[in-house]
Amino acid sequence: MALTIIIAAAAGAFATVLLGLARQMPTTAARLKGMFPERSPVWYERVDFLLVWIFGTAAACFIYGPENPTQGFVAGLGFVSTIRLTFGEFEGGQSRAIKKLPRGGRVTK
Amino acid sequence: MTANSIIAVQFITAATAVLLGIVYATVIGSIRARWLVRWLALPVIMLLVCSLVWGKYYVHKEASISIKEIQADPARAIESLSQAIAIDPASSSALLKRGIAYRKLGDPQHAYSDLHKALDRSPRNLLARVELSKATLDIGNAKEALVILNPVIEEQADNFDVLVAYGLANVGMDNDNAAIDYFNSALAVAKDNDQRFIAQMDLAVPLSRVRRYDDSIKHLEAALAIRPNDAQAIWEMAHAYGEKGYFFHDQSFHAKALELATKALAIEPNSVGARMVKLDALFYLGERSQALLDLSTLIRDNPNEPTLLLQRSRMYADQGMYDLASRDLEAARRIMPTYAFDAKNLGLLQP
Numbered sequence: 228m229a230l231t232i233i234i235a236a237a238a239g240a241f242a243t244v245l246l247g248l249a250r251q252m253p254t255t256a257a258r259l260k261g262m263f264p265e266r267s268p269v270w271y272e273r274v275d276f277l278l279v280w281i282f283g284t285a286a287a288c289f290i291y292g293p294e295n296p297t298q299g300f301v302a303g304l305g306f307v308s309t310i311r312l313t314f315g316e317f318e319g320g321q322s323r324a325i326k327k328l329p330r331g332g333r334v335t336k
Numbered sequence: 337m338t339a340n341s342i343i344a345v346q347f348i349t350a351a352t353a354v355l356l357g358i359v360y361a362t363v364i365g366s367i368r369a370r371w372l373v374r375w376l377a378l379p380v381i382m383l384l385v386c387s388l389v390w391g392k393y394y395v396h397k398e399a400s401i402s403i404k405e406i407q408a409d410p411a412r413a414i415e416s417l418s419q420a421i422a423i424d425p426a427s428s429s430a431l432l433k434r435g436i437a438y439r440k441l442g443d444p445q446h447a448y449s450d451l452h453k454a455l456d457r458s459p460r461n462l463l464a465r466v467e468l469s470k471a472t473l474d475i476g477n478a479k480e481a482l483v484i485l486n487p488v489i490e491e492q493a494d495n496f497d498v499l500v501a502y503g504l505a506n507v508g509m510d511n512d513n514a515a516i517d518y519f520n521s522a523l524a525v526a527k528d529n530d531q532r533f534i535a536q537m538d539l540a541v542p543l544s545r546v547r548r549y550d551d552s553i554k555h556l557e558a559a560l561a562i563r564p565n566d567a568q569a570i571w572e573m574a575h576a577y578g579e580k581g582y583f584f585h586d587q588s589f590h591a592k593a594l595e596l597a598t599k600a601l602a603i604e605p606n607s608v609g610a611r612m613v614k615l616d617a618l619f620y621l622g623e624r625s626q627a628l629l630d631l632s633t634l635i636r637d638n639p640n641e642p643t644l645l646l647q648r649s650r651m652y653a654d655q656g657m658y659d660l661a662s663r664d665l666e667a668a669r670r671i672m673p674t675y676a677f678d679a680k681n682l683g684l685l686q687p
Contacts, residue, residue: 231347235384238353242381245360245374269365277361294426296346297388 233288235296239303240283244276252311255279282314283307339419342391349384353377395420399429406433410440428457432464435471444474455484462488466501476672478508494525500538512542533562533569540572549580567604570596574613581620593617608638612647619651627651642668 255278256271263270286309287293287302356377363369398420406413417434420427435450451468458464465484472481482505485498492498503518516539523535536559543552556573563569574596581589597614600607611634619627628651635644649664 231343231350234347234350234354235388237357238350238381238384241353241357241360241377245357245377245381273361273364276364280357280361295391295424296350297392297424298426300350300384300388 231296232293232299233284235299236287236293236303236306237280237284239300239305240280240287240307241303242300243283243304243307244280252308254311255314258314278314279307279310283310286310339394339422342387342394342423345387346384346391349380349387352380353384356380391423395424395427395430399427399433401433403433403436406437407440410437413437414441426457428454428461428464431457432461432467435464436467439467439471439474444471447471448475462492462495462498466497469501469505473504473508476508478505481505481508493521496522496525496527496531496535499525500534503538503542507538507542507545512546515542516546529562533559533566536562537569537572540576544576544579547579547583549576549583552576553580565603567600567607567610570603571600571607571610571613574600574610574617578613578616578620581617587621590617590620594621608634608641608644612644616647616651619654624651624655640671642672645671 255275259266259271259274283306284303287299287306291298291302291306293299293302356373360370360373360377363373398416401413401416414434414437417430417437420430421434424430431450432454435447435454438444438447438450448468448471451464451471455461455464455468465488469481469484472478472484482502485502485505488495488498489502499518499522503515503522506512506515506518519535519539519542523532523539526532526535536555540552540555540559543549543555553573553576556569556576559569560566560573574593577589577596578593581587581593593613594617597610597617600610601614604610612631615627615631615634619631628648631644631648631651635641635648638644645664645668649661649668652658652661652664
């Protein structure tokens with residue numbers, strides 16, 4: 228039963244990435260570029276996917292502690308976004324809030 | 337669809353999704369292959385979601401079994417609820433119902449385990465708390481039963497089930513006068529004849545233990561007015577007469593006990609309680625060796641019934657066989673540690 232819960236959490240985490248549920252969120256690619264420079268874009272994308280998938284599943288299983296496959300799947304769905312928001316950053320180091328500001332910057336009186 | 341097929345579908349679809357994830361990581365460089373994996377994974381994930389929803393529905397359906405249905409056929413209830421728990425081990429309602437079924441079936445250890453899990457998951461569930469306290473009493477831990485009920489006894493002072501359970505826990509702790517108060521309160525708030533019957537029956541036990549035999553018999557008569565052919569009520573009354581006869585050294589009460597126990601056995605021939613009370617009455621009416629022999633046979637057939645051991649220890653003590661009496665009392669206390677009351681009364685063991 229525990230194996231089913233872990234696999235369900237992994238499937239949930241994969242579904243988040245695959246269905247683009249966590250798109251427009253920061254990725255770990257920018258950090259990876261700093262740590263491992265001069266690799267191919269595919270390498271960064273693959274490692275980002277694996278990191279988010281594995282750590283999302285692990286966080287879902289060990290931090291949340293699901294007790295049935297449904298809880299595991301939903302935790303997997305949610306923790307991928309948590310991992311992305313915690314460890315990821317936008318390309319160029321911008322935070323999401325700054326990126327969302329309208330053109331022209333802040334309005335000052 | 338059975339529980340096993342739901343579990344199998346959940347496992348296979350989730351494992352397939354994980355395999356597709358590994359494939360996705362491998363072919364991540366090729367846009368065409370990525371799209372292919374996405375389109376393959378989509379129905380798999382949809383199927384997984386459907387099987388998870390179906391599992392939830394299955395558990396909900398099985399866990400919605402009523403208490404009356406459980407009491408009518410506890411073995412069948414345990415079977416179906418076990419399947420629901422195999423799908424969702426965290427379902428507090430399924431655990432609660434299976435715990436109730438185990439109690440009904442006479443398996444207090446499993447009942448305690450299930451009800452403990454149910455209460456852990458739903459600490460505000462009053463039924464789980466009450467049933468857990470009863471299961472805790474069944475395994476002989478009256479102190480823990482009181483601790484379980486303490487948080488709710490004040491705010492649920494007019495709740496029949498809580499009052500009865502608290503009274504039973506007090507009986508287990510030898511707090512007979514407190515138990516009488518709680519059972520009286522339960523009787524006062526009883527809504528129907530079923531509840532009144534339970535309260536009258538429970539009230540008779542501590543009253544008999546504090547030697548208010550007439551009050552005990554009066555409550556049992558009230559219980560029998562509600563259910564005239566209830567074998568347990570009849571043999572409980574026989575027991576009260578037997579205790580009265582033992583205390584006052586009056587053979588006529590033992591004769592009355594024998595008559596009532598025979599009547600109870602006519603209704604329920606396999607009742608261990610009725611057989612025990614009948615043997616007790618026969619013992620004090622003079623058929624000592626035969627009664628002891630028959631009681632030993634009864635103990636051999638029901639080795640985990642401490643009341644029988646207790647009864648035999650008293651018979652041994654009455655015949656001056658203190659070593660055997662002490663051995664039986666120790667054995668009874670090993671099964672039910674809350675039997676200090678009787679140990680103190682007999683003066684055979686240190687309290």
